Amino acid sequence: MADRKKAILRAVTDDYITTAEPVGSRTIARKYGLGVSSATIRNEMADLEDEGYLEQPHASAGRIPSDKGYRFYVDTLMTGRDLTGHEEKRIRAEYERRRDEIRALIRTTAKMLGDISQCASVVVGPTVRTAEIRHIQLVPISSETVLVLVVTNSGLVEHRVLSIEHAMHPSDLDRISRILNNRLRGSTLAQMHGAALREIQAELSAYATFLDQMFELLLSAMHSSDEERVYVDGLMQLLAQPEFKDVGRARPVLEFLESDDLVLRALTAVGSRGLGATVVTIGSENVMNELQSCSVISAPYGVAGRVVGAVAVVGPTRLDYSMVTALVGYMAEGLSDILARLDSCESGE
Amino acid sequence: MADRKKAILRAVTDDYITTAEPVGSRTIARKYGLGVSSATIRNEMADLEDEGYLEQPHASAGRIPSDKGYRFYVDTLMTGRDLTGHEEKRIRAEYERRRDEIRALIRTTAKMLGDISQCASVVVGPTVRTAEIRHIQLVPISSETVLVLVVTNSGLVEHRVLSIEHAMHPSDLDRISRILNNRLRGSTLAQMHGAALREIQAELSAYATFLDQMFELLLSAMHSSDEERVYVDGLMQLLAQPEFKDVGRARPVLEFLESDDLVLRALTAVGSRGLGATVVTIGSENVMNELQSCSVISAPYGVAGRVVGAVAVVGPTRLDYSMVTALVGYMAEGLSDILARLDSCESGE
DNA sequence: ATTAGCACTCCCAGCCTACGAGTGCTAACG
DNA sequence: CGTTAGCACTCGTAGGCTGGGAGTGCTAAT
Structure with missing residues (x-):
């Protein structure tokens, strides 16, 4: 595309972006001193419209960029800029x-x-689901509730309150936490199934029902936290x-x-x-x-x-x-x- | 207020609530069979307008309830209703x-x-600020970070990541957690200052800088969580x-x-x-x-x-x-x- | 006290017109 | 041949006008 045509397309786009009004040939000639008259610009603009870069909202208004025009502007015309210091x-x-x-x-x-x-x-x-697990911890809150805590490498801390039927001793929870950490650290919640789970269940068979509840909770947490x-x-x-x-x-x-x-x-x-x-x-x-x-x-x-x-x-x-x-x-x-x-x-x- | 007038005010309000259109005397007479003609209703409506319960958006439109009208409707006219089963x-x-x-x-x-x-x-x-603290726990995440966990009686679980300079042994953290719990359970974060803090500092003087950092974090958490x-x-x-x-x-x-x-x-x-x-x-x-x-x-x-x-x-x-x-x-x-x-x-x- | 009838008011939608902005075309110019 | 000036033309918009409709307020009759 000829340089002048590019300059005109850029001017139209810049102007429309700031004013939100269709921009006419006179405006371009006056404000963007390209050294040519409005008539010339009119001709060029007609060409740009034929080529699909500009369009007219109605017959005798100025031109505005089409999607194609914006695309060209973004790809090749736009002057990259940094944020202001402020x-x-x-x-x-x-x-x-x-x-x-x-x-x-x-x-x-x-x-x-x-x-x-x-x-x-x-x-x-x-998302917790696909992030690497950095840390899992069970925190005793009361005799009937345990807080399940998952910290991921993306800095996310997810927690859920788990109601339990039988009180568990803090040292039990610590032991479970330690094993969960060993087994699961570095993997993701989404991977937390099949083999890994079975191994944990085997190692901690004494806590089977507790673990079932906990895994179920983590599973539902995985999905519900997506909405948030x-x-x-x-x-x-x-x-x-x-x-x-x-x-x-x-x-x-x-x-x-x-x-x-x-x-x-x-x-x-x-x-x-x-x-x-x-x-x-x-x-x-x-x-x-x-x-x-x-x-x-x-x-x-x-x-x-x-x-x-x-x-x-x-x-x-x-x-x-x-x-x-x-x-x-x-x-x-x-x-x-x-x-x-x-x-x-x-x-x- | 006369019963009929009340009935008319109720009808106007009900109708306007559902249709969002100013309601005229004819509409009331037809739709809310009060057994009187539109002329009568017109007279009553004129009265209601004089008393400030109704108003006209413009001279020859129907009436709509004024704020005072709604107030009367809510206080004495409205038929209480339950939610639908659905x-x-x-x-x-x-x-x-x-x-x-x-x-x-x-x-x-x-x-x-x-x-x-x-x-x-x-x-x-x-808010965490004024809720009773049920549980405070420090969870070791890595050698440089500790998770500070606060659970309140309103079911809120607030957590913050605290960066520490010197690694702390999990048993130290447990000990601190235990003491924090003893001292702070039942009180609120907002009350967590003055005497209570000094006592904790005294009892745990070995961890002075750590405690300082932690309390500062809790303080800022108190305020920033308000926005959320x-x-x-x-x-x-x-x-x-x-x-x-x-x-x-x-x-x-x-x-x-x-x-x-x-x-x-x-x-x-x-x-x-x-x-x-x-x-x-x-x-x-x-x-x-x-x-x-x-x-x-x-x-x-x-x-x-x-x-x-x-x-x-x-x-x-x-x-x-x-x-x-x-x-x-x-x-x-x-x-x-x-x-x-x-x-x-x-x-x- | 209530009602029927009627004149009146006022909004709104539709129509028209004048205006202005901007184009497209043509003819002249370097 | 590209560029420019001039001009007729188009089209959207704003402002003014009008007819219809909805609804009132008043009055007289019941």
Whole structure:
């Protein structure tokens, strides 16, 4: 594509991203001094429309970028940019405060993503199911209840209260804990079946019913905690965007974002590309119908080369792609860093 | 007030609640067979308007209840009603599944409240700060990290990861745990200062720095966990209500609901009336400006006579007061029941 | 006290028009 | 041949107007 055409496409896109108004040839000529008249720009814009990069909302309005136009903009036109020092500092400060509880950290991450991007944000937290077990511990709470504690390498601490029929002595619980740790450390809850379980049962045959109950509890915890991995924020910011001033247009998107399982499914797909890959999905490129009027920028994060979750920003296709891409990438990296520190710290036993 | 007038006010309110349209005298005469003509009803309605129970959105539309009208309706007109068997069964079923983790339970409660009421719902979870401590335990995770575990009588399990400089032997941790338990069981984290702390420090002077770090962590946990007590759901249901079809009208309310601390402050006020009191706040009765176009129905729940949290439904003033009142009361009671069972079970040591 | 009848008010939806923004085309220019 | 100026044309939007409908308030009759 000719340089001037690129410059015009870039100008149209930049302008539309900031003003949310269809942009005309005169505006381009005046504001983006390309050294040519509006008539020339008109001709070029007509070409760009023929080629599918621009479109007209109605016959005599300015042009706006099509999904294809945004795609070209993101792939080759966009000037990459870093976060401002202010933004970066704010994120760092928040991360300093929230090091000790991973769920709070993730909640905060979603909040900051929404705030800075002025769009809706989603963070998918780590799952216990596939994380490596670092530590299992049974804690006696009362004569009838035992707390089952699982700490994973992704910093997640999962706990469940188990009701037991017969009181157990703390030293028994310690002994069981020790054996569970030996057998299960390093594996995942999802792998916790078959052979491993049988071995444990054999070694601790005296506690058969207790172990059965406990494994059942862990199994159900594995599934139910999945629903609580999704943190959504910034719905308000989304509603503030002009393309969603009509509730009818906003509803499908908001409904999608409120249904955790759909979001979860959509974002786990992102993880498949591996760590460090920020994915931009524009309008109709989205598989989910509800999102076809939106763009999604997402990036996975993880520990030790394994993807454990993802962060994402959802906004109108008219999105500040360069800012949000930088932001999402930065946040994913930040989460990965913190997890890595937790990981190395805990494994250094 | 004359019976017929009451009947008319009730009819107007009932009709408006279901249709969301101003209701005229003819409608009342036809649909609510009171045995009088529309002209009579017109006269009565004019009176009701003079007395401030009804108002007209514009000169020749039907009437709608004013806040005062709703208040009268709620206090003396409304026919109390129970939940349908279907609704009740659904709630019970969900509560059966979620007994073992209080946060999941609360999240689910918010979801059900929103679903059934077709309005926004809020649940404030218990706070660690003022709950009685049932159990404190230090769990060794690695040579550099210790997990600090606090279990309260409200079923809450709070945990934080503490980084330590010098490795500590598990038996040391056990000893500290035992002493912490002896000293602190039955008191609250908020009371955990002054005398009690000094005694512990004296008894465990060998671990002074460790204890300092731990208490500091608990202190910060007390505050930061407050932000995570608020669970909001059903924002979509709210947007589906006709009074919020205009985003401009919906925004303030949604913004309020998204700011956890405001919600928290508003709902802790509810707790002051004591357990079992369902509070209905109608339109302008709300202290918060953002909510003056809404009604809020809220009820506290708790254990052992102490309020630990609250559930609430937020909707337009045109709210199905009888259904939502029953719902909110039922949910608060349900939560209280579950907490009571947890409490008695854990204290029966 | 209640009711029927009727004039009146006011909102709303639909229609029209004027306006403005922006295009597409054409012809002139370097 | 690319670029530019000029101009007619299109189309959406805002503002003004009108007719219909819903509902009231008043009055007179029962």
